[in-house]
Amino acid sequence: MQQLQNLLNHCYVNVPYYRRIFDERRLLPKDIRSFRDLRKLPCLTKDIIMKELNNLIAKNIPKSKLASLRTSGSTGIPLILYHQKVIADSIESAFIWRMWNWSGYKIGDRCVILRENTPKKSARDKENWWEWDPIYNYLILSPHQMTEENLYKYVKKIREFKPTAIQALPSLIFILASFMERHGIACVSSLKAILCCSETLFSWQREIIERVFKCRVLDFYGQTEHVVLAGGCEINNTFHIFPEYGITEIIGQSDEPVSQEGALGEIVGTGFYNYAMPFIRYRTKDIAVWTNERCNCGRAYHLLKRIEGRLQDFVVSKTGHLIPLTTIPYSFINNVWQFQFYQEVQGEVILRIVRMPDYTVKDSQYILATLKEKMGDNVEFFIEFVDDIARSKREKYLYLIQKLPIGLGGTLS
Numbered sequence: 001m002q003q004l005q006n007l008l009n010h011c012y013v014n015v016p017y018y019r020r021i022f023d024e025r026r027l028l029p030k031d032i033r034s035f036r037d038l039r040k041l042p043c044l045t046k047d048i049i050m051k052e053l054n055n056l057i058a059k060n061i062p063k064s065k066l067a068s069l070r071t072s073g074s075t076g077i078p079l080i081l082y083h084q085k086v087i088a089d090s091i092e093s094a095f096i097w098r099m100w101n102w103s104g105y106k107i108g109d110r111c112v113i114l115r116e117n118t119p120k121k122s123a124r125d126k127e128n129w130w131e132w133d134p135i136y137n138y139l140i141l142s143p144h145q146m147t148e149e150n151l152y153k154y155v156k157k158i159r160e161f162k163p164t165a166i167q168a169l170p171s172l173i174f175i176l177a178s179f180m181e182r183h184g185i186a187c188v189s190s191l192k193a194i195l196c197c198s199e200t201l202f203s204w205q206r207e208i209i210e211r212v213f214k215c216r217v218l219d220f221y222g223q224t225e226h227v228v229l230a231g232g233c234e235i236n237n238t239f240h241i242f243p244e245y246g247i248t249e250i251i252g253q254s255d256e257p258v259s260q261e262g263a264l265g266e267i268v269g270t271g272f273y274n275y276a277m278p279f280i281r282y283r284t285k286d287i288a289v290w291t292n293e294r295c296n297c298g299r300a301y302h303l304l305k306r307i308e309g310r311l312q313d314f315v316v317s318k319t320g321h322l323i324p325l326t327t328i329p330y331s332f333i334n335n336v337w338q339f340q341f342y343q344e345v346q347g348e349v350i351l352r353i354v355r356m357p358d359y360t361v362k363d364s365q366y367i368l369a370t371l372k373e374k375m376g377d378n379v380e381f382f383i384e385f386v387d388d389i390a391r392s393k394r395e396k397y398l399y400l401i402q403k404l405p406i407g408l409g410g411t412l413s
């Protein structure tokens with residue numbers, strides 16, 4: 001509450017948009033005395049940020065101290081946001097490192113990096129597929145050269161390095177784990193944890209990663225806007241919401257906070273640390289599953305059972321129901337090198353597949369039968385073979401390209 005009070009006072013004095021919000025409602029920061037009172041203030045949306053960008057930047061912070069960031073807007077047009085240089089990254093790192101420490105991985109321990117970072121010297125050069133960063137003790141492996149032939153070299157390099165942990169994009173560590181399982185290559189015995197970041201970790205990815213590496217797979221949820229941070233601990237995969245980072249609300253269809261076990265809601269967050277461009281009750285458009293349980297690790301944090309990802313990570317059935325991508329089974333991707341779902345028609349989904357040499361028509365039949373069994377008759381799947389599936393600029397892998405406009409509650413907005 002003290003953190004919130006400090007932030008609201010700052011907003012009232014220095015941020016024109018919030019000053020207007022308070023004045024229009026005849027409120028003062030001191031009128032917000034509880035988390036419940038916070039709901040007297042409206043939510044901040046991406047559309048409002050587009051319109052009010054200049055009014056959302058604090059007047060008392062010099063322009064030279066601002067760092068701009070990009071995130072995707074509601075209509076696909078990039079949205080510009082501002083943070084305070086150095087402060088934003090430092091605080092973010094502190095929270096993430098604390099969580100990673102729970103897994104037994106400490107700063108300075110040997111760690112493999114398999115994410116958007118690339119070795120500095122001409123990253124796409126075949127000879128420069130790895131680099132050692134002595135400051136953090138990182139072995140950085142290129143995400144661009146993970147072909148079937150090269151992966152033997154990757155595994156050898158990792159074994160020689162004897163890492164305590166691997167920081168990885170789920171889609172990349174999944175490629176490595178599948179490769180190792182396919183060829184019967186045993187895990188790296190020094191590993192204490194796989195630390196996933198930046199992408200949604202699907203349960204079918206977690207299964208195989210845990211099976212191959214035989215260690216904790218830690219996942220966390222955060223966003224460019226830095227309003228909510230939540231992560232797993234040393235014993236439990238549910239997301240512990242870090243209350244020192246900001247205030248998290250899970251808002252259901254009726255705009256009320258959800259409280260029932262298993263209820264779905266949108267993640268709405270108020271971040272404590274961005275004084276340059278404060279986000280109060282920011283609608284992330286990400287969907288989470290609420291739980292009233294507490295973790296046995298003893299940290300008394302609220303938990304989120306699952307994060308279903310962005311609203312755009314849902315498939316829409318013929319009847320307009322939203323089906324989370326997280327429920328799609330893993331077992332169907334035998335002999336598949338890469339895959340991606342694509343939807344532009346309600347009830348119809350195209351599955352793009354990059355085949356491995358052993359792929360046959362039987363695999364197609366099995367895939368379609370498995371999907372039908374799991375997803376029912378309400379979604380029809382079609383297979384399309386492609387040569388490659390491109391990653392986004394920041395190396396993120398999209399398992400679903402959703403072209404339909406989606407709103408919470410299963411209705412098309």
Ligand SMILES: [Zn+2]
Nearest residue numbers: 233236295297
């Ligand atoms: Zn815990």
